[in-house]
Amino acid sequence: MxxxxxxxxxxxxxxxxxxxxxxxxxxxxxxxxxxxxxxxxxxxxxxxxxxxxxxxxxxxxxxxxxxxxxSKQDLVVAAVDYLTERRRLELGVTAADLPEQGRTRAALELIAAQYVSPVFFAALELWVAARTDEALHEAVVRLERRFGRDAHANMIALLDIDERRGRNRQLVQATLDLARGLGLAASLTDDSARRASILDAWAETLDRELET
Amino acid sequence: MxxxxxxxxxxxxxxxxxxxxxxxxxxxxxxxxxxxxxxxxxxxxxxxxxxxxxxxxxxxxxxxxxxxxxSKQDLVVAAVDYLTERRRLELGVTAADLPEQGRTRAALELIAAQYVSPVFFAALELWVAARTDEALHEAVVRLERRFGRDAHANMIALLDIDERRGRNRQLVQATLDLARGLGLAASLTDDSARRASILDAWAETLDRELET
The missing domain is CATH 1.10.10 (Arc Repressor Mutant, subunit A)
Known part of the structure; x- marks a missing residue:
């Protein structure tokens, strides 16, 4: 060199x-x-x-x-890739890190945190811009699919869920969509008290409804 | 004149x-x-x-x-107001319009439809722009609060829910956040099959978990 x-x-x-x-x-x-x-x-x-x-x-x-x-396009498409990797790194917590007591609630806290973070807010900007920008759309869809699969696998692993049973698979998906909705709300105002109360109720619901 | x-x-x-x-x-x-x-x-x-x-x-x-x-600001703040009214009009379905059989699922279909519509996608553009635009932020927060209260009251009325009981209040809130998350996903790709499957499972969950 x-x-x-x-x-x-x-x-x-x-x-x-x-x-x-x-x-x-x-x-x-x-x-x-x-x-x-x-x-x-x-x-x-x-x-x-x-x-x-x-x-x-x-x-x-x-x-x-x-x-x-x-161009801005080139820069941002590369940034989407980088951002997806950053978001996947945030998924790195393992089941071993969760307490035995209140395990589901603790897992939900981690999952929700992935959507109430600057990294999610940056992704949200791209997500919404991609709705009306063709070149960006393809990149964002591809990477959101990858992130979605990882987030799904992460929740399955965190709570040791058998997704072949009952409505387990749908409840996992619903949890991730709920977390996305909560993240969108959090992008506008700090509603952490409301979010905590919803996650309490959701954890109790999952504990009753997930089939083991 | x-x-x-x-x-x-x-x-x-x-x-x-x-x-x-x-x-x-x-x-x-x-x-x-x-x-x-x-x-x-x-x-x-x-x-x-x-x-x-x-x-x-x-x-x-x-x-x-x-x-x-x-200015664009003036135009858009007025449009936020107009849009909120349009979204509130879409809430106009009453409990009497729902079937007896599969009532919860039918209500969820209506609720989800409010977030998978051009009007929601327009609101989403303003929502995300408002995160980093101070003048727009105030208008959007004020009107989203109003829409949020109306959507909450609408779901309570549709399913005749007593929100003083158990976790009912949180389950209603969670449903609206879930619907928002599903709407965000739908803004990027047509995932209606996935959404239908989640709403099926969620209707069944609500029927079991809402206290009457």
């Missing part, structure tokens, strides 16, 4: 951007652009998110940004 | 805009602008909705439109 490691006159090795291999620098810059896109979506929404705003926020030159992502 | 009704030479009375009193003409023009704003939100979303697009779509001169609604 021809990166110089010539010592300075005082014997130290200069710590400059040039010391990071090109491939790694590109990867980091793309990562900064993705992070900045998500932050921008959270703070100023789809309309306010422009390639100029994102490159400034990421501290990346306009030229470099346009080289990697020539 | 000094509107001419002079007959034409052939004896007919000319049917022109001038025959409609000024107050009524203004009301109709505002109505056309509101309808056009909602249609524009449904078809091209918040970003694509501009005052120019709306005045063209409504067939209203740019000058007249700007006279009534000087």
């Amino acid at each position: 021809g990166v110089s490691t010539t010592p300075e006159p005082d014997g130290s090795v200069p710590v400059t951007a040039a010391r990071v291999p090109q491939g790694e620098r590109t990867r980091l810059m793309r990562l900064r652009l993705m992070e900045a896109t998500v932050e921008s979506l959270v703070e100023v929404g789809w309309t306010g998110t422009t390639t100029t705003v994102v490159s400034q926020r990421a501290g990346v030159s306009r030229g470099a940004q346009l080289h990697h992502f020539p | 000094g509107v001419s009704t002079t007959p034409e030479p052939d004896g007919s009375v000319p049917v022109t805009a001038a025959r409609v009193p000024q107050g009524e003409r203004t009301r109709l023009m505002r109505l056309r602008l509101m309808e056009a704003t909602v249609e524009s939100l449904v078809e091209v979303g918040w970003t694509g909705t501009t005052t120019t697009v709306v005045s063209q779509r409504a067939g209203v001169s740019r000058g007249a439109q700007l006279h009534h609604f000087p």
Whole structure:
């Protein structure tokens, strides 16, 4: 990669951007652009998110940004991918982390938290923009399907649900749709007390209705 | 109002805009602008909705439109109001319209339909835009509260629920949040089969869990 490691006159090795291999620098810059896109979506929404705003926020030159992502479309489709990965990482809690007592309620808390987060609010911006934007639509649908499958599998694993029994499969799906509805409400106002009360009742309902 | 009704030479009375009193003409023009704003939100979303697009779509001169609604903000805040009224009108079905057999499932069909409609998709555009737009935020929060109260009262009436009993109140709230989550999913892809299956299971759950 021809990166110089010539010592300075005082014997130290200069710590400059040039010391990071090109491939790694590109990867980091793309990562900064993705992070900045998500932050921008959270703070100023789809309309306010422009390639100029994102490159400034990421501290990346306009030229470099346009080289990697020539349009807002390219930038945002890449960000959808990145965002889906971030959301999947948030699913990482395992059944072992849940208490024995109040297990269902604790699982619901985790599931709801995935939809009451800046990452969900950024996804919501893309989701709604995708409704009327064909190029974005395809990317968002593909990735939401992937996220939906993972979220479903995650809940099954958290509560050790046998989804071949009774209405279990539908109750899991309903839980995820409920969580999405609660997330949409939370994007507008802080309604955490209302949400907690609904999740209490929902946990009790699931405990009675899920077939083991 | 000094509107001419002079007959034409052939004896007919000319049917022109001038025959409609000024107050009524203004009301109709505002109505056309509101309808056009909602249609524009449904078809091209918040970003694509501009005052120019709306005045063209409504067939209203740019000058007249700007006279009534000087900015996109003014136009959209008025449209939120109009939209809330339209959504409330959709709540007009009464318990008497529901069948005795499968009453809960039929009520859920009506409730879900309120969130899988162009009017909800337009509201969704405003909802998400309001998250990052202060002036719009206040209007949307106020009107969503009103719509939320009405939707709640509507479900209580449809299923003759005593909300002082058990977890009934929370189950009603959960149903509306579930319906919102299903509506959000439907905004992206047609998932009516999945939705029907969830509502089947949910109707059965409500029949078992609601206390009478």
